[in-house]
Amino acid sequence: MFKNTISNLTRLKEVGEVLLKYGFEDVVTTTPLRRLVGASRRVSWQRAERTVFDTTRWERARLVIEELGPTFIKLAQALSNRADLLPEALIDEFEKLQSNVPPFDVAVARQIVADELGRPLEEVFSAFDDVPIGSASIGQVHRARLRTGEDVVVKIQRPGVQDKVRGDLALLHELVRLTGGFLRNQGLANPQDVVDAFERSMSKELDYTAEARAMEQFRKLYAGYTNFYIPRPYRELSTAKVLVIEYVDGCKITDRAQLEAWGLSPAKVAETGMDIYLTQIFEFGVFHADPHPGNVLVQPDGRIVLIDFGMVGKLTKQQKYAFAGVFIGMARQDARGMAASFRRLALTAEIPDMRAFESDLSLLIEDFALLDVKEMSMSDLADRLQTVIYDYKLQVPGAIFLILRALVILEGIGKVLHPSFNTFEFVRPYGARIVREQYSPENILNEAEYTGTQLLALLQTLPADVRQIVRKISKGELRVKVELSGYTTLLRKADQLVSRTILGLLCVAGLVFSGFTLVGHYAPTMRYYHGVAAITWWSLGTTAFFLLILLLLGTSRERKG
Numbered sequence: 001m002f003k004n005t006i007s008n009l010t011r012l013k014e015v016g017e018v019l020l021k022y023g024f025e026d027v028v029t030t031t032p033l034r035r036l037v038g039a040s041r042r043v044s045w046q047r048a049e050r051t052v053f054d055t056t057r058w059e060r061a062r063l064v065i066e067e068l069g070p071t072f073i074k075l076a077q078a079l080s081n082r083a084d085l086l087p088e089a090l091i092d093e094f095e096k097l098q099s100n101v102p103p104f105d106v107a108v109a110r111q112i113v114a115d116e117l118g119r120p121l122e123e124v125f126s127a128f129d130d131v132p133i134g135s136a137s138i139g140q141v142h143r144a145r146l147r148t149g150e151d152v153v154v155k156i157q158r159p160g161v162q163d164k165v166r167g168d169l170a171l172l173h174e175l176v177r178l179t180g181g182f183l184r185n186q187g188l189a190n191p192q193d194v195v196d197a198f199e200r201s202m203s204k205e206l207d208y209t210a211e212a213r214a215m216e217q218f219r220k221l222y223a224g225y226t227n228f229y230i231p232r233p234y235r236e237l238s239t240a241k242v243l244v245i246e247y248v249d250g251c252k253i254t255d256r257a258q259l260e261a262w263g264l265s266p267a268k269v270a271e272t273g274m275d276i277y278l279t280q281i282f283e284f285g286v287f288h289a290d291p292h293p294g295n296v297l298v299q300p301d302g303r304i305v306l307i308d309f310g311m312v313g314k315l316t317k318q319q320k321y322a323f324a325g326v327f328i329g330m331a332r333q334d335a336r337g338m339a340a341s342f343r344r345l346a347l348t349a350e351i352p353d354m355r356a357f358e359s360d361l362s363l364l365i366e367d368f369a370l371l372d373v374k375e376m377s378m379s380d381l382a383d384r385l386q387t388v389i390y391d392y393k394l395q396v397p398g399a400i401f402l403i404l405r406a407l408v409i410l411e412g413i414g415k416v417l418h419p420s421f422n423t424f425e426f427v428r429p430y431g432a433r434i435v436r437e438q439y440s441p442e443n444i445l446n447e448a449e450y451t452g453t454q455l456l457a458l459l460q461t462l463p464a465d466v467r468q469i470v471r472k473i474s475k476g477e478l479r480v481k482v483e484l485s486g487y488t489t490l491l492r493k494a495d496q497l498v499s500r501t502i503l504g505l506l507c508v509a510g511l512v513f514s515g516f517t518l519v520g521h522y523a524p525t526m527r528y529y530h531g532v533a534a535i536t537w538w539s540l541g542t543t544a545f546f547l548l549i550l551l552l553l554g555t556s557r558e559r560k561g
Contacts, residue, residue, distance in 0.1 A: 108129065155208060156242055282324060
């Protein structure tokens with residue numbers, strides 16, 4: 001415990017120095033972090049051949065994250081999908097972050113696999129490549145062949161990474177505690193919730209069995225599909241730190257030359273890929289959240305393969321309907337309907353001026369309604385939607401931003417393969433299908449059944465709840481708690497004013513009393529110093545003490561300000 005505390009303090013000092021290094025003095029000097037960095041350690045503002053102020057504040061934020069290491073980089077990468085929390089300029093910088101981590105020793109990798117499986121590698125694999133085919137901050141991947149003849153890839157977690165991540169997560173919690181007020185003043189309303197969500201995400205990423213379960217879920221959902229394939233995870237050979245997956249060959253979906261060499265139509269491949277992805281969102285509500293070209297392969301027969309299920313998004317049925325409603329409202333040029341869908345989609349949507357909200361959505365619709373289909377861009381639309389969400393502080397499910405990001409990536413892939421590719425043409429029929437599903441007799445019946453169940457549960461508990469309230473009233477035990485929000489700063493200032501007024505009155509009273517003691521008549525036993533009675537000196541000393549406290553309070557306030 002003591003060792004961890006010392007380690008956190010050392011790391012906090014390092015964070016403070018890095019913030020100062022890149023010109024974020026306000027983060028340090030306006031938070032308790034200032035106590036951890038001495039003046040002698042405040043390094044120069046000069047970086048290489050230019051000062052840090054030659055870069056933007058958002059660029060410097062990215063430089064800070066890069067220097068603090070992999071866990072902070074992963075947090076920033078996760079936040080780059082949250083346009084409701086961060087301004088667009090900062091998101092653009094965070095999207096540039098790359099977690100380039102060299103591979104660890106293959107002998108260590110082999111030992112980890114043997115320890116996790118509880119037997120020598122030779123008993124499981126007939127071949128195991130020493131050179132990894134991929135390396136990241138959490139683990140690395142090696143090709144291998146099982147004793148039974150199947151080609152596989154083995155994902156191995158880095159040694160000590162769990163302790164490192166847990167230490168960094170504890171540090172993040174401490175940083176939020178120390179800088180929470182500053183972050184909230186910068187517009188990040190719930191920094192603790194962000195760190196909590198990131199901690200849950202990292203906990204899943206550190207457990208490879210979660211990825212194996214996701215792959216199995218997708219394999220069941222798409223068992224009947226002939227144009228889409230998910231590699232098989234070998235659960236019997238996998239643990240929290242080792243994941244063994246079927247090896248699947250193929251080219252990147254953007255390798256147009258190879259697709260044409262196989263006799264495949266790149267345009268048809270793009271259309272198939274988009275249809276598969278939209279099916280994940282609007283039909284199953286479970287989707288692969290990182291469809292960059294390296295994770296989407298195409299086989300010679302045209303079958304599309306998805307790999308790396310470390311990031312999977314999920315939508316509830318109601319979220320699916322609301323998200324589709326945003327696009328449907330836009331297609332119908334119905335700003336009010338679009339606003340209503342946004343409100344249903346948001347976890348909390350306290351919009352002070354609905355007319356202004358609808359007006360902004362109307363402007364968005366007008367801008368895109370005037371465009372020809374070929375001119376429309378999913379990237380531009382995603383940016384505009386995310387700006388609206390950020391400006392109105394709508395807390396929408398994180399899966400929505402993953403979908404928007406994925407659609408932008410897929411549009412980029414589509415335009416490489418299909419010059420006239422347009423995402424909206426694919427989304428429209430799915431929107432119409434969602435409307436039919438939402439208002440189908442079966443769904444209405446399900447909603448009525450759910451509402452009836454909730455009402456029945458309320459009626460069952462209501463008599464007991466009312467009886468308990470009446471009993472507390474009759475015994476005088478009912479307590480009503482009233483909490484005033486937004487008055488904390490005002491009350492604190494009022495408290496400071498009262499304290500200083502009292503000290504000021506005490507100082508005045510002390511001076512007046514000292515004046516009276518100068519003209520008083522005292523017994524012969526009274527001592528005099530420099531011709532002034534001792535009681536006068538005591539009175540002046542007490543007054544000076546109160547005055548010193550008053551001055552210190554004023555100095556402290558100036559520093560905090």
